[in-house]
Amino acid sequence: MLFNSIEFVIFFIIVTSLYFALEHKYRWFLLLAASCYFYMAFVPVYILILGFTIVIDYYAGILIEQSEGKKRKSWLIVSLIANIGVLAVFKYYNFLNDNLTFLLGQAGKENPVPYLSILLPIGLSFHTFQAMSYTIEVYRGHQKAERNFGIYALYVMFYPQLVAGPIERPQNLLFQFYAKHSFEINRVISGLKLMLWGFFKKLVVADRLATYVDAAYNYPENHSGITLIVATVFFAFQIYCDFSGYSDIAIGAARVMGFDLMKNFNRPYFASSISEFWKRWHISLSTWFKDYLYISLGGNRVAVPRMYFNLFIVFLISGLWHGANWTYVIWGALNGFYLVAAIMRDRFIAKYKLEIPGSKGAAGKSFNILFTFVLICFSWIFFRASNVSDAFLIIRKMASFDGPLYSTYPTMFFCLLSIIMLLAVEAKQEYFKGSFSFMNNRNPVIRYSTYIFLLLMILLMGVFDGGQFIYFQF
Amino acid sequence: MKFNSSIMVLLKKLFILFFLLLVIDFAAGAVLKYFFYRQKSGLDYQTIYSMKKSREDILFFGSSRASHHYVPSVFSDEFNMSAYNTGRDGNFILYGYSVAKSVLARHTPKLAVIDISRKEFQRKEGGYDYLSSLLPFYEDNNGIRDILNQRSRFERVKLFSRIYPYNSLFPVIALNVVRDKSKSANINGFIPLFRSIDRPMKTIETEPAYELDTFLVDAFRQYLRAFKEKGIPVAVVCSPYYDKYVMKDATIDSVNEICSQEAIPFLDYSQDPRFSGHQSKFDDFHHLNEEAAREFSKVCSDSLKKILF
Known part of the structure; x- marks a missing residue:
C-alpha cells in the first residue's frame, strides 16, 4: 500500500478512528494488526521474513539482558547475523553472484552458483536496521529488553515508518507504545x-x-x-x-x-x-x-x-x-x-x-x-x-x-x-x-x-x- | 466529554475545509472545462475533434504509430474520400476503442483502419494510466465510463473532483486556447516526423514472454464488432518496425486469431523489407519519418483497396 494512494487514505482514517475509539489496553494490538495488513498489502508472504527476524531479536534481547560476559556478546552476534543474513540473502546475494560471474568469466570459467529469483522485501533495510538498533542498545545497557512480544513486534512493524523510516531507536519509540495517548486536537x-x-x-x-x-x-x-x-x-x-x-x-x-x-x-x-x-x-x-x-x-x-x-x-x-x-x-x-x-x-x-x-x-x-x-x-x-x-x-x-x-x-x-x-x-x-x-x-x-x-x-x-x-x- | 468536544471541533474544521474545497473545485473545474473545449490546437484538440466532431469517411485509430504512419491525404487520393487520423502518442487500444465508440454514436465512416503494435495486449502495472487523456470526457460520455473506470479501483472516487480530469493540463490548455491552429504540425491528425535513425538495425532474437491482458483482448474484439455491427469495413494493420524480430509476438498472434474469427483483414507490415532496416525511413526504431509514412500509406491504401473494395 503506497502512501500516495486512496487505499492508504481510507486505511489511515479507519485505523486512526479505531485507535481513539478503543481502550488503551487494546490499542497496541490494533496497531500491530494494522501494520501487518499494511505490510502484507505488498507481498503477503514476506511477513514471514519479518516474523523470523522479530522472533530472533525478541529472544536475543532477553537473552542478552540475562547473560553476562562473552555469552552476552554471543547473543548479540546471533541477532546481528540473523538480520545481516536476511539482508545478505534478499538484497546482496544476486549482486555478489553477478560479481563472481564476472570474476570467473575473466578467468574463462563458468559460475556454478545459481541465481535466486526473489523480489526484495519492501523496506527491508529500514526495519532490519531498526531491529539491530534494539539488540545493540540492549547489549549496551541503554535499553531494557522488551518482554511483551507484541509490543516488540510493533516496534519493528509500526506501519507509518515500516517501509521507509525514519529508523527509530528503541529508547525513543518503545515506551510510547505504553503511553496513553489522548485525543489532542x-x-x-x-x-x-x-x-x-x-x-x-x-x-x-x-x-x-x-x-x-x-x-x-x-x-x-x-x-x-x-x-x-x-x-x-x-x-x-x-x-x-x-x-x-x-x-x-x-x-x-x-x-x-x-x-x-x-x-x-x-x-x-x-x-x-x-x-x-x-x-x-x-x-x-x-x-x-x-x-x-x-x-x-x-x-x-x-x-x-x-x-x-x-x-x-x-x-x-x-x-x-x-x-x-x-x-x-x-x-x-x-x-x-x-x-x-x-x-x-x-x-x-x-x-x-x-x-x-x-x-x-x-x-x-x-x-x-x-x-x-x-x-x-x-x-x-x-x-x-x-x-x-x-x-x-x-x-x-x-x-x-x-x-x-x-x-x-x-x-x-x-x-x-x-x-x-x-x-x-x-x-x-x-x-x-x-x-x-x-x-x-x-x-x-x-x-x-x-x-x-x-x-x-x-x-x-x-x-x-x-x-x-x-x-x-x- | 472533552474527547467528544475535541472530535466535534475537528469534524467541524474538516467539514468547513472540504466544503470550501468542494466549492472551489467545482468552480475551477467548470472554468477548466470551458477552456478545454475551446482549444484550437494540440493533442487534446485532436482528441476533442476525433471524438466529437470528426465526420470524415476514412478514420485511422491507434497510438503514436498510427498518428505518425497514416497520411490521410494519400488515402483520400486513393479512395476519393475524406480521411482523418485519430491516433495519439502514448495511447493504445483502449484509447482507440473509446474514440471509436464516441465516433460511432454520431457518425458512420466508410472505412476504419486500426493500427496495432507489438505487445499492445501485454498486462502491465499502470497499463491503463495513459487513459488520463480521456478523463475530461468522462462526465459527458457514458459510453467510455466503463473503460475509464479500469484505470484504478478508486477512479470513480477521484472523479468526484471536477478538476482532477484536468490534472496536469492547465498550462497546455492555456497555450492551446491562444495558439493558432495553423502553427500545429498536425495535418488531419497526421503528425509528420523528419529525422533519420542513426543506428544499424538490430536483430532481436528473443524477448521475455509476457502475459496477455484479457480485458484488452476482449476490448479489441468488441472494438472490431462495433464497426461490423454498423456495416463499416474495417482493417487491422501492424505498421513497419525498424528492427528485425525473430520471435513471434503474442499480441500479433492474438490479433491474427481474432481477425480471422471475425473475418476482418489483418495486414502485417511489421517486418516489411521495403521499410524495416532502412535507416533513411525511420525517425526512431518505432516510427517512420514523413517521407516513409507517405510511401507506407500508399502501400497500405493500395492493399486495402484490393481487399475491401
Whole structure:
C-alpha cells in the first residue's frame, strides 16, 4: 500500500478512528494488526521474513539482558547475523553472484552458483536496521529488553515508518507504545498538516520531476549534456521530496495518533558544507551509522588517518545500504571522499589560521551553499544512473555542455513551478523562522486558504499514476 | 466529554475545509472545462475533434504509430474520400476503442483502419494510466465510463473532483486556447516526423514472454464488432518496425486469431523489407519519418483497396 494512494487514505482514517475509539489496553494490538495488513498489502508472504527476524531479536534481547560476559556478546552476534543474513540473502546475494560471474568469466570459467529469483522485501533495510538498533542498545545497557512480544513486534512493524523510516531507536519509540495517548486536537491538526505537506512534496514535486529525470536517465545516450545537467538538478529535488515527503507523511500519521517520530530531514540543500549536509539529510540513518558503526570503529578517539579511514568506510557501507549495485558504492565513496577532504581542509585552515577571502558574509555563505549543492548533485549521478558505464557516459556528456535541451513546455513549466514553490517555503523556514506563517497563521482565512491551495495544487499538478517511492527499493 | 468536544471541533474544521474545497473545485473545474473545449490546437484538440466532431469517411485509430504512419491525404487520393487520423502518442487500444465508440454514436465512416503494435495486449502495472487523456470526457460520455473506470479501483472516487480530469493540463490548455491552429504540425491528425535513425538495425532474437491482458483482448474484439455491427469495413494493420524480430509476438498472434474469427483483414507490415532496416525511413526504431509514412500509406491504401473494395 503506497502512501500516495486512496487505499492508504481510507486505511489511515479507519485505523486512526479505531485507535481513539478503543481502550488503551487494546490499542497496541490494533496497531500491530494494522501494520501487518499494511505490510502484507505488498507481498503477503514476506511477513514471514519479518516474523523470523522479530522472533530472533525478541529472544536475543532477553537473552542478552540475562547473560553476562562473552555469552552476552554471543547473543548479540546471533541477532546481528540473523538480520545481516536476511539482508545478505534478499538484497546482496544476486549482486555478489553477478560479481563472481564476472570474476570467473575473466578467468574463462563458468559460475556454478545459481541465481535466486526473489523480489526484495519492501523496506527491508529500514526495519532490519531498526531491529539491530534494539539488540545493540540492549547489549549496551541503554535499553531494557522488551518482554511483551507484541509490543516488540510493533516496534519493528509500526506501519507509518515500516517501509521507509525514519529508523527509530528503541529508547525513543518503545515506551510510547505504553503511553496513553489522548485525543489532542492541536496535535492531530499538526500531524494532518505535516501529512498534507508530505503529499505535496511527493505528488507535486517528486513525482513530477521524476517524469523528466526518468526520460533522461533511462536513455542517457539519446540526450544532450544540457538535458542531463537539468535532469541531475531535478533528480536532486526529486529524491529529496520523494524521501522527505514520505518521512513527513510517516511522522504526521504517527503524530495524529500521539506518537513522536524523529525528524529525518532538515532542509538539506541549504547546507553550506558537506558535513552540514549529512547532518540535515536522512538524519535517522546518518545517526544510526554514527552511533553503531563509526563509534564502534573508534570514532574520533583514534589517530587522524584512522579516523579518515573510518569515515570513508562508513560512507562506503552507507552506499551499499542504499542498493546492491556498484553505482551506490561509488556514490558512498564519493561522499566519504568529500567529507574527508572537507575535514582535512578545515583542519589545515585552523592549523595555519588562514582567512579565505570572501568566505564570510552572505555572499560567501551563498557560494558555499551552491558549491555544496553542486558536489551533492555530482554524486547523485551515480545514485540515479542505471549502471556505472551509464554514469560515466552521463558525466562525459555533461562535460561537453552542449546539445539541445529536451523539454516540453508543460513538463518544464510544472517542474520549475514545483521547485520554486518548494524552495520558497523552505527558504522561509530556513531564514525567516518565527515570522509570518501560512499554515499556522492565527487568521483562519489565511490558514484555510493555504490548505485549500495545497489541496488544489495536488489535484491540479500532482502525479497520480505509476509513482513509486524511490526509497522502497532500499 | 472533552474527547467528544475535541472530535466535534475537528469534524467541524474538516467539514468547513472540504466544503470550501468542494466549492472551489467545482468552480475551477467548470472554468477548466470551458477552456478545454475551446482549444484550437494540440493533442487534446485532436482528441476533442476525433471524438466529437470528426465526420470524415476514412478514420485511422491507434497510438503514436498510427498518428505518425497514416497520411490521410494519400488515402483520400486513393479512395476519393475524406480521411482523418485519430491516433495519439502514448495511447493504445483502449484509447482507440473509446474514440471509436464516441465516433460511432454520431457518425458512420466508410472505412476504419486500426493500427496495432507489438505487445499492445501485454498486462502491465499502470497499463491503463495513459487513459488520463480521456478523463475530461468522462462526465459527458457514458459510453467510455466503463473503460475509464479500469484505470484504478478508486477512479470513480477521484472523479468526484471536477478538476482532477484536468490534472496536469492547465498550462497546455492555456497555450492551446491562444495558439493558432495553423502553427500545429498536425495535418488531419497526421503528425509528420523528419529525422533519420542513426543506428544499424538490430536483430532481436528473443524477448521475455509476457502475459496477455484479457480485458484488452476482449476490448479489441468488441472494438472490431462495433464497426461490423454498423456495416463499416474495417482493417487491422501492424505498421513497419525498424528492427528485425525473430520471435513471434503474442499480441500479433492474438490479433491474427481474432481477425480471422471475425473475418476482418489483418495486414502485417511489421517486418516489411521495403521499410524495416532502412535507416533513411525511420525517425526512431518505432516510427517512420514523413517521407516513409507517405510511401507506407500508399502501400497500405493500395492493399486495402484490393481487399475491401
